[in-house]
Amino acid sequence: MNETAMTRREWLLTDRPQSRLQARLGRAYVTWGRFAANRLAVIGMLIILGLIVLAIFAPLLAPYSPYVGDLAKSRLLPPDAAHWLGTDDQGRDILSRLIYGSRLTLQVVVLVAIIAAPLGLLVGTVAGYAGGWVDAVLMRITDIFLAFPKLVLALAFVAALGPGIGNAIIAIAITSWPPYARIARAETLTVRNSDYISAVRLMGASPWRIVLRHIMPLCISSLIVRVTLDMAGIILTAAGLGFLGLGAQPPLPEWGAMIASGRRFILDQWWVAAMPGFAILIVSLGFNLLGDGLRDALDPRGSSQ
Amino acid sequence: MSTLLDVKDLRVSFPTRTGVVEAVRGVSFTLGRERLGIVGESGSGKSQTGRAIMGLTPEHGRISAEKLEFNGIDLTRASKAERRALRGKRIAMILQDPKYSLNPVMSIGRQIIETLRTHEPVGRAEARRRALDMLAAVQIRDPERVFGLYPHEVSGGMGQRAMIAMMLVAGPELLIADEPTSALDVTVQLDVLGILHRLVADRGMGLIFISHDLRLVSSFCDRVIVMYAGRIVEELPASRLSEAEHPYTRGLLNCMPKIGVDRHPLPVLDRRPEWAL
Amino acid sequence: MSTAERRMPARRANRRAFATLKSIAGFVVVVATTYLGLLAVTFFIGRVVPIDPVLAIVGDRAPSHVVERVRQEMGFNLPYYQQFFLYVKGVLQGDFGTSVLTTNPVMTDIRRVFPATMELATVGTVIGAAFGIPLGVLAAVRRGSLADQIVRIVGLVGYSVPIFWLGLLALLVFYARLGWTSGPGRMDVVFEYTFTPITGFFLLDAILNRDWAAFRDIVSHIVLPGSLLGYFSLAYISRMTRSFMLNELSQEYIVAARAKGLSETRIIWGHALRNAAVPLVTVIALSYAGLLEGSVLTETVFAWPGLGLYITNSLQNADMNAVLGGTIVIGSVFIAINLLSDVLYRMLDPRTRTR
Ligand SMILES: Nc1ncnc2c1ncn2[C@@H]1O[C@H](COP(=O)(O)OP(=O)(O)O)[C@@H](O)[C@H]1O
Ligand SMILES: [Mg+2]
Numbered sequence: 001m002n003e004t005a006m007t008r009r010e011w012l013l014t015d016r017p018q019s020r021l022q023a024r025l026g027r028a029y030v031t032w033g034r035f036a037a038n039r040l041a042v043i044g045m046l047i048i049l050g051l052i053v054l055a056i057f058a059p060l061l062a063p064y065s066p067y068v069g070d071l072a073k074s075r076l077l078p079p080d081a082a083h084w085l086g087t088d089d090q091g092r093d094i095l096s097r098l099i100y101g102s103r104l105t106l107q108v109v110v111l112v113a114i115i116a117a118p119l120g121l122l123v124g125t126v127a128g129y130a131g132g133w134v135d136a137v138l139m140r141i142t143d144i145f146l147a148f149p150k151l152v153l154a155l156a157f158v159a160a161l162g163p164g165i166g167n168a169i170i171a172i173a174i175t176s177w178p179p180y181a182r183i184a185r186a187e188t189l190t191v192r193n194s195d196y197i198s199a200v201r202l203m204g205a206s207p208w209r210i211v212l213r214h215i216m217p218l219c220i221s222s223l224i225v226r227v228t229l230d231m232a233g234i235i236l237t238a239a240g241l242g243f244l245g246l247g248a249q250p251p252l253p254e255w256g257a258m259i260a261s262g263r264r265f266i267l268d269q270w271w272v273a274a275m276p277g278f279a280i281l282i283v284s285l286g287f288n289l290l291g292d293g294l295r296d297a298l299d300p301r302g303s304s305q
Numbered sequence: 306m307s308t309l310l311d312v313k314d315l316r317v318s319f320p321t322r323t324g325v326v327e328a329v330r331g332v333s334f335t336l337g338r339e340r341l342g343i344v345g346e347s348g349s350g351k352s353q354t355g356r357a358i359m360g361l362t363p364e365h366g367r368i369s370a371e372k373l374e375f376n377g378i379d380l381t382r383a384s385k386a387e388r389r390a391l392r393g394k395r396i397a398m399i400l401q402d403p404k405y406s407l408n409p410v411m412s413i414g415r416q417i418i419e420t421l422r423t424h425e426p427v428g429r430a431e432a433r434r435r436a437l438d439m440l441a442a443v444q445i446r447d448p449e450r451v452f453g454l455y456p457h458e459v460s461g462g463m464g465q466r467a468m469i470a471m472m473l474v475a476g477p478e479l480l481i482a483d484e485p486t487s488a489l490d491v492t493v494q495l496d497v498l499g500i501l502h503r504l505v506a507d508r509g510m511g512l513i514f515i516s517h518d519l520r521l522v523s524s525f526c527d528r529v530i531v532m533y534a535g536r537i538v539e540e541l542p543a544s545r546l547s548e549a550e551h552p553y554t555r556g557l558l559n560c561m562p563k564i565g566v567d568r569h570p571l572p573v574l575d576r577r578p579e580w581a582l
Numbered sequence: 583m584s585t586a587e588r589r590m591p592a593r594r595a596n597r598r599a600f601a602t603l604k605s606i607a608g609f610v611v612v613v614a615t616t617y618l619g620l621l622a623v624t625f626f627i628g629r630v631v632p633i634d635p636v637l638a639i640v641g642d643r644a645p646s647h648v649v650e651r652v653r654q655e656m657g658f659n660l661p662y663y664q665q666f667f668l669y670v671k672g673v674l675q676g677d678f679g680t681s682v683l684t685t686n687p688v689m690t691d692i693r694r695v696f697p698a699t700m701e702l703a704t705v706g707t708v709i710g711a712a713f714g715i716p717l718g719v720l721a722a723v724r725r726g727s728l729a730d731q732i733v734r735i736v737g738l739v740g741y742s743v744p745i746f747w748l749g750l751l752a753l754l755v756f757y758a759r760l761g762w763t764s765g766p767g768r769m770d771v772v773f774e775y776t777f778t779p780i781t782g783f784f785l786l787d788a789i790l791n792r793d794w795a796a797f798r799d800i801v802s803h804i805v806l807p808g809s810l811l812g813y814f815s816l817a818y819i820s821r822m823t824r825s826f827m828l829n830e831l832s833q834e835y836i837v838a839a840r841a842k843g844l845s846e847t848r849i850i851w852g853h854a855l856r857n858a859a860v861p862l863v864t865v866i867a868l869s870y871a872g873l874l875e876g877s878v879l880t881e882t883v884f885a886w887p888g889l890g891l892y893i894t895n896s897l898q899n900a901d902m903n904a905v906l907g908g909t910i911v912i913g914s915v916f917i918a919i920n921l922l923s924d925v926l927y928r929m930l931d932p933r934t935r936t937r
Binding site (some may be wrong): 150 | 619754876882894
């Protein structure tokens, strides 16, 4: 086949990739095509990218300080040209607080994902690969955690550990890993007896090496989908904890806590409580759309499209 | 012999993301009160031909025909409701695998009664009696017991008998059997075929028997249609199958094992693009 | 296989009985270990917390000999496994300790508030199922249509919106601005002196009492939080219904049902939905459990005197006995609901029944 005559698209879509890289890029290209064809998924992705940009450039983008307001002149102002989303009871610009709050939101989802996903992945792959009583015990523990009321348990944890965003993250992570373990185990079971894994085993690889190097990577894509779909739930739980005064503490501009402090003014200055809620809604909608799109693109069989 | 079914230039196509799939491309035949076999390899359009006659083409499929007449009724003009009234009452269909084609959460008896009561205003007791009679007619020894069983509780052969009972209970004139024995154990295939044969003969029904097994079709039917890539490539009486002219039919015949003949090398079915034209 | 089975009916019956016994034993083990796990976690939270539980009872300023005496009385000087044993024993007898805030035994408090939560969650689930199932069916049948898209968006928003915030906005609009509904609480103070609770489910009690004025008042109080929870339940139920229905509608038995000449209505509702109902039961049960949990936030917003509000009030006052008692009760209900949905699943699906 003449390489030079191929367009980039043909090179990506070829039936006979010349290298592993080309095959991977080709697969990624096909997946991307399926994803990009889904308009809602692209919107979701844009929302999340927007969130990340806001978080990174918060000091540049926020028009005012998120912590210090003009108590004398700008208390509880309705949305106008100077304060697009109005001001709160401390005279602080709500837009600026929301922009800084995106950092907290991102921090929560990233940290929960970093703690819970590897934990679930480890439990699930070990259970699936080892089988026998190891599997039985690990899965029983997983099922026990799965049968718990997540939010209430997180509440109890935070109540015990003391309020604060760090403890809220730990509590949410502790209650979030079981579904990942289930998924990882299911994936492991499907590949455990495949010829490919047998070949690796015959070559003398140790069980740990097989699990870490060969099985875990295979579980990643379904795990990513599930984690993305869970992000919205994590954000809502974190906001709920914040609303109850158990998450981030004032004056941190956490969105749930902002709703709680705006609650007192809901009758006359509705925007104080309403604006942070919109922010939460948009971001968790973004994660849900993105997660749906990823699921459909990565797993065209299982999707309900 | 009066004509039961008259099909002329039947076409079924499916628009898909990668282009239009033409499943059936101009099929024509007529059927009296006889047994017509349709053979062809998987994907040759046999099932879609049968489903088009039933009016069960999937929603996104496009269907056209110069003529599609059942007992003088123009099926291309008939309304949805008219076609529905025909289904189960005058034209019935048996599907391949009773494991999937019977409703798993409904008892066999209720599924048979449902066909009957959809088409005839019969009372409960009467419906039950006729369902039991029908179960006996498909040679189920203990109809009372099988009546109350759920599909997962019976074997494949028993399930297919129940399927036949469900489809024939309202007394249709035309039966389309789409690979009715392909999913069954070889030992029960003959039992089920025997039952089908008897019922078709006794009731004077027309039968379209779809299969990929040329020998089965030739021994069971009066006439055989051979399909390839959505077209009929050959039509001939079952008794003169050995005189088939088309190379595809000859290929199919060649692939059937014969006792006492050296099978080395194994023959491979030849497919030429020009046959599909 | 079937002929072999026919030849040995006695042995088959034995095997069946054994299988049934085994599945019951499995059930018991699952429920027992799950419950023990739940108690282990609450025990851990209650005992290994930074706050000394003894100090929480006697106060920081109590003299040290008092602290020591209480520590011994409460068994806090024993090794953890013995403490856990005593703890499990206590919980199994319904002893969750005393609430610092109300000075009542926690169990007494929970008995008083729990019906309010159940009533709200029940109303929410009924609304969620009554709208969610037909919407899910519609979306599946008209797949890809505008209706399908709308149902999908409605569901996605339901998944994404913070419930407490939506509750606040609902109160603002429908109670404060429009005056269509009553505000926070379960019923007007006016009725509190004349109304006699019987079951603790006020809607039911009002009917039993034939107190129609109270009934109207209770309805106008429950309609906002009930619809709110109903919306969340609807989001989940409609989405799952759609996916189950799409799966069922692609099955061969649907083609067979069409070949019998059944009407689409009968095929969709009588055949496909009847099959989809099997997994849907689990979904509805899970959604009910989810609403019980969601009550923590909803009740706070609507000042609904249920378990959720009880837990959050206790949280704010570091009343750990009450918090953990509430957690155990909600956890127990979760376990019970899971069990119940399993049993219902078996009843609905003949394939899981042994005959
Ligand atoms: N729902 C459908 N959508 C798209 N193509 C279809 C559909 N159903 C059948 N086809 C195509 O129509 C052709 C004929 O199918 P079918 O009649 O089932 O073949 P047979 O029964 O002879 O095996 C096949 O190529 C198949 O891929
Ligand atoms: Mg077929």
